[in-house]
Every structure is written in C-alpha cells, then in structure tokens.
Amino acid sequence: xxxxxxxxxxxxxxxxxxxxxxxxxxxxxxxxxxxxxxxxxxxxxxxxxxxxxxxxxxxxxxxxxxxxxxxxxxxxxxxxxxxxxxxxxxxxxxxxxxxxxxxxxxxxxxxxxxxxxxxxxxxxxxxxxxxxxxxxxxxxxxxxxxxxxxxxxxxxxxxxxxxxxxxxxxx
Amino acid sequence: xxxxxxxxxxxxxxxxxxxxxxxxxxxxxxxxxxxxxxxxxxxxxxxxxxxxxxxxxxxxxxxxxxxxxxxxxxxxxxxxxxxxxxxxxxxxxxxxxxxxxxxxxxxxxxxxxxxxxxxxxxxxxxxxxxxxxxxxxxxxxxxxxxxxxxxxxxxxxxxxxxxxxxxxxxx
Amino acid sequence: xxxxxxxxxxxxxxxxxxxxxxxxxxxxxxxxxxxxxxxxxxxxxxxxxxxxxxxxxxxxxxxxxxxxxxxxxxxxxxxxxxxxxxxxxxxxxxxxxxxxxxxxxxxxxxxxxxxxxxxxxxxxxxxxxxxxxxxxxxxxxxxxxxxxxxxxxxxxxxxxxxxxxxxxxxx
Amino acid sequence: xxxxxxxxxxxxxxxxxxxxxxxxxxxxxxxxxxxxxxxxxxxxxxxxxxxxxxxxxxxxxxxxxxxxxxxxxxxxxxxxxxxxxxxxxxxxxxxxxxxxxxxxxxxxxxxxxxxxxxxxxxxxxxxxxxxxxxxxxxxxxxxxxxxxxxxxxxxxxxxxxxxxxxxxxxx
Numbered sequence: 001x002x003x004x005x006x007x008x009x010x011x012x013x014x015x016x017x018x019x020x021x022x023x024x025x026x027x028x029x030x031x032x033x034x035x036x037x038x039x040x041x042x043x044x045x046x047x048x049x050x051x052x053x054x055x056x057x058x059x060x061x062x063x064x065x066x067x068x069x070x071x072x073x074x075x076x077x078x079x080x081x082x083x084x085x086x087x088x089x090x091x092x093x094x095x096x097x098x099x100x101x102x103x104x105x106x107x108x109x110x111x112x113x114x115x116x117x118x119x120x121x122x123x124x125x126x127x128x129x130x131x132x133x134x135x136x137x138x139x140x141x142x143x144x145x146x147x148x149x150x151x152x153x154x155x156x157x158x159x160x161x162x163x164x165x166x167x168x169x170x171x
Numbered sequence: 172x173x174x175x176x177x178x179x180x181x182x183x184x185x186x187x188x189x190x191x192x193x194x195x196x197x198x199x200x201x202x203x204x205x206x207x208x209x210x211x212x213x214x215x216x217x218x219x220x221x222x223x224x225x226x227x228x229x230x231x232x233x234x235x236x237x238x239x240x241x242x243x244x245x246x247x248x249x250x251x252x253x254x255x256x257x258x259x260x261x262x263x264x265x266x267x268x269x270x271x272x273x274x275x276x277x278x279x280x281x282x283x284x285x286x287x288x289x290x291x292x293x294x295x296x297x298x299x300x301x302x303x304x305x306x307x308x309x310x311x312x313x314x315x316x317x318x319x320x321x322x323x324x325x326x327x328x329x330x331x332x333x334x335x336x337x338x339x340x341x342x
Numbered sequence: 343x344x345x346x347x348x349x350x351x352x353x354x355x356x357x358x359x360x361x362x363x364x365x366x367x368x369x370x371x372x373x374x375x376x377x378x379x380x381x382x383x384x385x386x387x388x389x390x391x392x393x394x395x396x397x398x399x400x401x402x403x404x405x406x407x408x409x410x411x412x413x414x415x416x417x418x419x420x421x422x423x424x425x426x427x428x429x430x431x432x433x434x435x436x437x438x439x440x441x442x443x444x445x446x447x448x449x450x451x452x453x454x455x456x457x458x459x460x461x462x463x464x465x466x467x468x469x470x471x472x473x474x475x476x477x478x479x480x481x482x483x484x485x486x487x488x489x490x491x492x493x494x495x496x497x498x499x500x501x502x503x504x505x506x507x508x509x510x511x512x513x
Numbered sequence: 514x515x516x517x518x519x520x521x522x523x524x525x526x527x528x529x530x531x532x533x534x535x536x537x538x539x540x541x542x543x544x545x546x547x548x549x550x551x552x553x554x555x556x557x558x559x560x561x562x563x564x565x566x567x568x569x570x571x572x573x574x575x576x577x578x579x580x581x582x583x584x585x586x587x588x589x590x591x592x593x594x595x596x597x598x599x600x601x602x603x604x605x606x607x608x609x610x611x612x613x614x615x616x617x618x619x620x621x622x623x624x625x626x627x628x629x630x631x632x633x634x635x636x637x638x639x640x641x642x643x644x645x646x647x648x649x650x651x652x653x654x655x656x657x658x659x660x661x662x663x664x665x666x667x668x669x670x671x672x673x674x675x676x677x678x679x680x681x682x683x684x
Contacts, residue, residue: 008587008595008596008597011587011598041596066596066598072432072612074521074524074613082521083521083554083579083596084521085524085579085609085613086612086613087609087612087613088431088432088434088608088612089430089431089432089434089609090414090430090431091266091290091293091294092263092266092430092431094266094290095262095263095265095266095601096598096600096602099585099599099600099601100587100598100599100600108309109308109309109310110293111289111290111292111293112289112293114285114288114289114292114293114306115286115289115290115293117285117289118282118283118285118286118288118289119262119265119282119286121282121285122262122281122282122283122285122286123262131309131310132309133306133307133308133309134306134307134309135285135304135305135306135307136304136305136306137280137304138279138280138302138303138304138305139280139302179416179424179425179426182416182427212425237425237427243441243603245350245353245442253350254350254383254408254425255350256353256408256438256442257441257442258438258441258442259437259441259602259603259605260438260601260602260603260605261585261601261602263601263602266430267427267429267431270414270428270429270430271416271427271428271429433608433632433635433636434605434608436608436632437604437605437607437608450651451650451651451652452635453631453632453634453635454631454635456627456630456631456634456635456648457628457631457632457635459627459631460624460625460627460628460630460631461604461607461624461628463624463627464604464623464624464625464627464628465604473651473652474651475648475649475650475651476648476649476651477627477646477647477648477649478646478647478648479622479646480621480622480644480645480646480647481622481644
C-alpha cells in the first residue's frame with residue numbers, strides 16, 4: 001500500500017542536433033549539468049551532438065539521463081546516457097520526448113529541434129530556447145508566448161524549473 | 172507476376188489547423204480541388220478546419236482524400252474524407268502524414284502545422300507554404316531552402332507537383 | 343454543411359505473413375476478392391505473401407486496398423496495393439492496422455500475425471481466423487470468445503461482415 | 514572522450530495484466546525483486562497489477578524500474594515505478610516495451626500480454642513465460658522454440674539473464 005504518489009525527480013527534455021558544433025555542445029553540457037545539480041533528469045534523443053553533451057553534463061554532475069533513440073539498438077546511444085531506450089520509431093520518437101517531459105529546453109537550429117519545439121507547444125508544454133529557432137505565425141495572430149528565450153544555460157535551467165513549479169501550483 | 176511497380180496516384184499532404192478560419196479554409200478547399208484535378212490524392216489529419224476543407228475540395232473535384240485521425244474512432248472524420256484511418260496515436264500521427272507523402276503543403280499558423288513543416292523538412296521532404304509560419308534558424312546558418320512560399324493555391328499545387336516530378340527525375 | 347456522416351466503405355484488415363506459402367496465399371487472395379465483392383476495403387501490411395495476395399484479390403474483383411508499410415518507402419508495396427502508406431514505424435504499424443479496422447481476418451501462422459490477433463482482441467475487435475494460431479490462456483480462465491474460427495474464405499468474410507453489422511446495431 | 518561504450522545495466526521487460534490477481538501479482542513482485550538483485554532494470558507498462566507488482570519488487574530490492582505508460586500523464590504510474598514515461602500512444606507502447614528490452618518475462622493471461630509475447634518473438638527476442646499463454650502455430654510448422662516456460666520466478670529470472678548473456682556471447 002502506498003499512501004501517496006511517489007515524488008519522482010522532474011524530467012526535462014534537452015533537444016538539439018546530433019551534428020557536432022562545439023559552441024552549441026558546450027551550452028548543452030552546461031544545461032545537463034545544471035539540471036542534474038538541481039535534481040532533475042535529462043531526457044534527450046540519446047545520440048551525438050547536443051544530446052551527448054547534455055548526457056555528459058548530467059553524468060559529470062552525478063545525475064541521470066534518459067536517451068530515447070530513433071533506431072533499434074541501444075548500442076548507438078552516446079556513452080554518457082544512463083538509460084538507453086531504443087524505440088525503433090525513427091523521428092517519431094521526437095513526439096515521445098516532448099510528451100514525456102513537462103518542459104523542454106531547445107538548443108540550436110536543426111529541423112528535428114524545430115519539430116520538438118512545435119510538438120511541445122502543440123501539447124501546451126513550455127519551451128525554453130537557447131540560441132534556437134525564431135518562429136513567427138502568419139499575421140502574428142497567435143497571442144501565445146511561444147518560445148521563451150533564455151540568454152545562457154543558467155537562465156534556461158532556472159526558467160525550466162520555474163515552469164514546472166508553476167504547473168504544479170496550478171495543477 | 173508484375174513486370175513493374177504500379178504507378179500510383181501521387182500523395183500530397185495538406186497540413187493546417189482544425190480551428191475554423193474561413194479565409195484559410197477557402198485556400199485549403201481550393202488546394203484540395205486542384206490536387207484532385209491533377210490526379211493527386213489529398214492526405215490530411217482528417218478533422219475540421221483546413222483538413223475538412225481540403226477533403227471537401229478533393230471531393231468536389233471528384234477526387235480522393237485520406238484522413239489520418241489522431242483518435243480511436245473514424246466517426247470523428249470530416250464528412251468529405253474518403254478514407255478515414257483512426258490511428259489512436261494523438262499528434263504522433265503528424266509524423267505519419269509527413270512520412271507517407273513526398274511533399275506537403277502547409278496552410279496557416281497553428282503549432283501542429285509547424286510540427287508538420289519541421290518533420291517534413293527533417294525528412295528531406297519539400298514543404299510548400301501558403302500564409303504559414305516564417306522560420307529562421309539561429310544565425311541563419313542553414314543554407315537549406317526551408318519552406319518554399321507560394322502566393323496562392325494554384326501556385327502551391329503547381330509547386331507541389333513540380334517537386335514530385337523533380338524527385339522522380341533525380342530518383 | 344453535411345446532414346449526416348458519410349457512409350464509408352467498411353475497412354477489413356487481412357493479416358498474415360510476408361513469406362511465400364502458396365496455399366495460404368490462395369486463401370488470402372480469395373478473402374481479398376470476397377471483401378471487395380461485398381464493397382469492403384482491404385487493409386493490410388502492404389508487403390508480400392498474404393498481404394500481396396489479399397491486395398491482388400481485391401484488385402482482381404475491382405476493389406480497393408490499403409497497405410500500411412513498415413518501412414520508409416512506398417516503393418516496397420506489393421504491386422496490387424491501391425494506396426501505399428509508408429509509416430516508417432516498423433512492426434509498430436501492426437497496431438495501426440488493428441486500430442484502423444473494426445474487424446480483422448488472420449491467416450496463417452507467423453509471429454507478426456499473432457501480434458495482430460492479440461492487439462485486435464486487446465482492443466475489443468472481433469478476430470476471424472483461417473488456419474491460424476491456436477491460443478489458450480493459462481487455466482483457461484478467459485471466457486472471451488477469442489479467435490472465431492472459419493473453415494474457408496467465404497465463411498471468414500461472411501463472419502467479418504456479420505461482425506461489423508453486429509457492432510453497428512449495438513453502436 | 515570515452516574509450517568504450519558504457520556498460521549499462523540490462524533491461525528486462527516484465528509483461529502482464531493491469532487487473533488485480535493476487536497470485537499472479539506475487540509472481541511478478543518476486544520477479545521484479547530478483548531482477549533488481551541481479552543488477553537488472555525492470556521495464557514495464559507502468560500501471561497496476563503485474564506492472565505495479567514488478568516495480569514494487571524492484572523497489573523493495575533497492576532496484577530501478579521504468580514504466581512506459583499508455584496515457585498522457587505520469588501521474589497514472591504505479592507508486593513504485595522509478596521512472597515514469599508517459600507515451601500517449603495507448604497500447605502501441607507495448608511495441609516500445611518489447612523493442613527496448615533484449616528479453617521479456619511474460620506473466621499471466623491477458624491479451625495485452627499475448628501481444629507483447631508475439632511482438633517480442635517477431636523481433637527475435639527471447640520470451641520467458643510464467644503461467645502465461647500457450648500458443649500453437651497452425652500445423653505446428655514453426656520450429657522456433659517460441660515461449661520458454663519457467664516454473665517459478667527464480668527460474669524465469671535465471672533464464673532471462675542467461676538469454677542476455679547468450680546474446681552477448683553471440684554478438
């Protein structure tokens with residue numbers, strides 16, 4: 001018997017490209033470390049680039065990361081991913097990442113990242129952006145705040161945790 | 172025995188919001204009619220707004236449309252959808268739409284549409300835009316053409332068929 | 343404005359292996375032809391073996407078939423599939439097939455077919471079996487009718503349409 | 514830089530019904546505890562019955578479990594699930610469970626469990642059965658070992674780890 005739901009550590013998605021880009025990867029590694037330092041779990045796509053860097057940051061801070069891989073084999077996961085789940089769904093796993101997390105931090109400018117931004121916004125998840133896409137609806141008719149821009153990793157992670165706390169208070 | 176692959180009618184995705192917006196719906200209905208008139212099949216999300224309008228346009232021109240529904244019941248499909256496939260996947264069906272079609276036409280400015288634009292671009296599918304999102308990568312580092320803007324439905328459909336023909340020639 | 347939902351042609355899934363097996367394929371071709379003759383649409387996995395045979399049967403009877411392919415390319419569809427939708431989901435598309443159809447006909451004995459039988463039963467869909475798996479719950483504790491056995495294609499298709507009509511009456 | 518792939522703890526799926534059944538749940542709790550005691554991670558569907566029991570067993574042994582939930586909210590996860598991932602895919606998440614794990618242990622006799630058995634066998638994953646379905650191909654033409662029967666939880670878990678070790682040696 002359990003008297004109340006387990007308080008699980010918050011899941012924060014870190015979305016970004018698999019292509020190597022040292023400056024962007026540095027941002028992601030710092031974001032991963034800060035999430036772990038605050039007790040969060042990094043959820044990412046499990047491959048290289050931003051994903052590997054976020055997992056590396058989490059590992060360096062003694063934290064935990066989940067990689068939701070597009071392919072069939074966990075052997076393709078970046079070395080520092082703590083838990084590698086091979087989905088075999090291809091890019092469809094982007095939807096899983098944005099669904100499983102109450103907030104996402106988007107870093108950099110690949111199309112896969114843009115899809116994660118859009119899917120998260122579609123599902124009402126707050127999106128924190130670090131050097132990422134700018135989007136503008138036709139006629140600017142959308143009053144929705146859209147992507148919330150952060151200037152550096154510390155601010156991004158602070159905004160992400162604040163968004164989760166805000167949701168909890170409203171919930 | 173079959174000597175060569177069947178020449179199937181080309182599939183063209185028409186992506187847009189379920190919210191009613193008469194001007195946008197008019198564009199979508201015209202797009203659906205033009206696709207059907209040129210022998211194409213409209214693939215859409217099967218619900219209201221742009222999706223229903225595209226199916227209505229196809230039906231009015233004697234054509235065929237496929238609705239890939241997010242929910243569990245085909246009864247939620249718009250009336251003019253020819254073939255209603257209930258996927259039960261929620262917004263994950265957006266990925267199916269962009270995978271199943273060699274080209275997409277995006278109309279209007281909802282987040283779901285933005286996700287379909289991004290998923291199509293991620294998979295190397297040409298995206299034709301009609302009064303839709305403007306996107307800009309950070310630092311404009313992406314040389315990729317991104318969304319190809321059309322000014323009216325006739326141009327959008329002409330561009331979509333040209334994109335398919337171009338792919339075939341390269342293929 | 344539409345006064346009432348469009349009456350669409352009923353979708354009937356035909357599930358079976360891609361491996362060539364002339365006797366089983368003959369059953370599937372006959373099933374496909376009978377579904378088409380009664381105005382139904384064959385939905386299948388779009389590849390070879392039973393799937394190709396069901397599509398061939400439908401085509402021979404002037405009917406229509408949908409192939410939900412596991413891979414990324416519609417070019418892998420069997421020649422007689424009318425509409426080829428590449429899902430890129432691998433075997434996860436088995437779930438789509440069983441969700442999209444109100445009834446399935448399972449033919450032969452591959453593991454993929456067994457998964458479709460189980461997924462359909464899980465979702466409360468009637469399953470008609472033709473020379474297919476026998477399944478027995480531990481302790482035979484399940485009172486559910488499970489797979490409904492048919493002795494030949496005519497009986498299988500008659501049972502499938504009766505199941506759809508039964509659902510409609512209850513609905 | 515990482516010289517070699519991280520050795521991650523092995524993932525073992527525990528599949529079974531959400532319906533309460535004290536005898537079956539006891540088996541699952543014992544299985545979960547034994548997996549954790551041997552350093553494995555329990556992967557399950559995250560809800561009640563067998564899933565909750567396997568997670569409870571893992572937690573009691575100081576271990577870790579992952580729940581891949583069918584719905585949109587992690588709040589529906591059983592209390593002892595360590596990591597709750599809401600997939601929003603419905604029963605399609607059964608495919609994820611069988612893909613993500615190199616071996617599954619199936620307990621009891623629900624249709625969802627049968628689908629997981631079949632999906633795992635389809636993908637060449639060893640399936641260990643504890644008081645679960647008996648399946649028989651038509652004409653018994655399949656030479657494949659199919660479900661490997663275990664008589665009690667200790668044997669089931671020993672067989673699961675042996676199957677993983679066997680795969681590693683062949684790999």
